[in-house]
Amino acid sequence: xxxxxxxxxxxxxxxxxxxxxxxxxxxxxxxxxxxxxxxxxxxxxxxxxxxxxxxxxxxxxxxxxxxxxxxxxxxxxxxxxxxxxxxxxxxxxxxxxxxxxxxxxxxxxxxxxxxxxxxxxxxxxxxxxxxxxxxxxxxxxxxxxxxxxxxxxxxxxxxxxxxxxxxxxxxxxxxxxxxxxxxxxxxxxxxxxxxxxxxxxxxxxxxxxxxxxxxxxxxxxxxxxxxxxxxxxxxxxxxxxxxxxxxxxxxxxxxxxxxxxxxxxxxxxxxxxxxxxxxxxxxxxxxxxxxxxxxxxxxxxxxxxxxxxxxxxxxxxxxxxxxxxxxxxxxxxxxxxxxxxxxxxxxxxxxxxxxxxxxxxxxxxxxxxxxxxxxxxxxxxxxxxxxxxxxxxxxxx
Ligand SMILES: CC(C)(COP(=O)(O)OP(=O)(O)OC[C@H]1O[C@@H](n2cnc3c(N)ncnc32)[C@H](O)[C@@H]1OP(=O)(O)O)[C@@H](O)C(=O)NCCC(=O)NCCS
Numbered sequence: 001x002x003x004x005x006x007x008x009x010x011x012x013x014x015x016x017x018x019x020x021x022x023x024x025x026x027x028x029x030x031x032x033x034x035x036x037x038x039x040x041x042x043x044x045x046x047x048x049x050x051x052x053x054x055x056x057x058x059x060x061x062x063x064x065x066x067x068x069x070x071x072x073x074x075x076x077x078x079x080x081x082x083x084x085x086x087x088x089x090x091x092x093x094x095x096x097x098x099x100x101x102x103x104x105x106x107x108x109x110x111x112x113x114x115x116x117x118x119x120x121x122x123x124x125x126x127x128x129x130x131x132x133x134x135x136x137x138x139x140x141x142x143x144x145x146x147x148x149x150x151x152x153x154x155x156x157x158x159x160x161x162x163x164x165x166x167x168x169x170x171x172x173x174x175x176x177x178x179x180x181x182x183x184x185x186x187x188x189x190x191x192x193x194x195x196x197x198x199x200x201x202x203x204x205x206x207x208x209x210x211x212x213x214x215x216x217x218x219x220x221x222x223x224x225x226x227x228x229x230x231x232x233x234x235x236x237x238x239x240x241x242x243x244x245x246x247x248x249x250x251x252x253x254x255x256x257x258x259x260x261x262x263x264x265x266x267x268x269x270x271x272x273x274x275x276x277x278x279x280x281x282x283x284x285x286x287x288x289x290x291x292x293x294x295x296x297x298x299x300x301x302x303x304x305x306x307x308x309x310x311x312x313x314x315x316x317x318x319x320x321x322x323x324x325x326x327x328x329x330x331x332x333x334x335x336x337x338x339x340x341x342x343x344x345x346x347x348x349x350x351x352x353x354x355x356x357x358x359x360x361x362x363x364x365x366x367x368x369x370x371x372x373x374x375x376x377x378x379x380x381x382x383x384x385x386x387x388x389x390x391x392x393x394x395x396x397x
Pocket of ligand 1: 016086087088089090091094095096097098099100101102121122123127128129130132133134136137
């Protein structure tokens with residue numbers, strides 16, 4: 001990409017954030033820094049693209065959208081080619097001209113060319129312009145509403161009970177474990193091994209009761225009777241966030257709480273995270289627990305991830321996103337006012353590929369009429385979720 005265009009896209013992102021109230025006194029907002037790489041949020045998908053919309057004789061960049069195509073499950077171990085659409089922005093001075101719609105339509109064409117059967121996107125459930133654009137103009141259906149749980153990083157570290165052992169799981173073993181656990185969930189990516197071996201993955205960790213450690217041999221039984229499992233993704237290397245537009249008084253109170261916490265860490269004051277300077281986020285994904293002590297083990301794993309983030313120095317929060325019906329939800333510590341109760345995911349069926357393939361199968365291999373029903377293509381977009389679990393791909397975050 002041309003350096004001039006990179007700068008123009010970054011400038012556009014900034015204008016969009018300012019248009020949303022970012023940085024103005026009394027109206028706090030979270031500003032994202034893509035660190036000079038406009039495709040940073042899709043770069044880690046092997047098949048990705050960024051499209052821009054140019055306007056007028058000057059070819060000014062007034063809109064941008066990113067997308068990627070991957071293989072992921074729809075539940076019941078079925079894999080489909082799936083497009084993820086993200087980072088749609090239109091300059092505040094050029095809105096309601098159909099530019100956003102055009103960008104999405106053009107991106108969908110590219111996704112279809114790459115073989116995607118479905119496309120999905122995620123947005124804050126209060127973002128009316130975005131929801132209207134996707135549902136009213138582009139035929140997306142409101143699909144799933146996972147919860148984003150945000151745990152602020154204080155100045156103090158937190159203790160992990162001494163009867164719990166936390167062990168790093170090597171990527172190969174983690175791939176087998178995740179394959180077994182998440183095959184029936186939705187959105188589980190086929191290239192999980194690429195995620196687990198990425199340099200952004202800080203590790204996969206399993207928590208087990210210390211007294212059961214000697215009895216567990218993963219070559220014999222993959223899982224111990226009681227365990228918690230999660231992986232940690234370092235989004236700090238992808239983008240940074242910063243809270244801007246906070247009043248001087250609020251800023252002083254928040255900074256004060258942090259200074260106290262740093263001075264007296266043994267009190268474990270719930271101090272305000274250091275979010276007024278640029279900060280990064282650790283994303284916990286692939287969370288799963290089993291057995292009688294599952295909740296306690298998962299809580300300890302979250303504490304472990306928190307301590308990793310705290311030791312990093314540049315992290316403001318540890319975030320997880322899980323389905324509302326996922327049992328692990330109760331074990332993830334978070335601040336409710338920082339969290340997002342409903343992250344709205346919308347979906348659309350892009351192609352009739354499924355039907356065509358199945359019709360062919362029916363005509364060439366069957367003679368009985370009711371076989372056609374057996375092959376009847378199911379449309380995921382209006383299917384009830386077959387699993388209470390959604391695997392949130394850390395690259396989507
Ligand atoms: C969302 C956004 C991309 C829309 O871009 P746009 O070029 O203005 O969109 P369009 O002109 O194609 O609008 C398409 C439809 O979206 C809906 N829409 C757009 N802006 C809207 C608004 N402010 N309020 C309500 N509905 C809106 C309307 O249904 C509109 O159709 P209409 O103009 O015929 O009524 C733009 O507002 C934006 O960049 N917002 C900030 C970033 C953001 O939230 N991105 C989405 C992240 S998923």
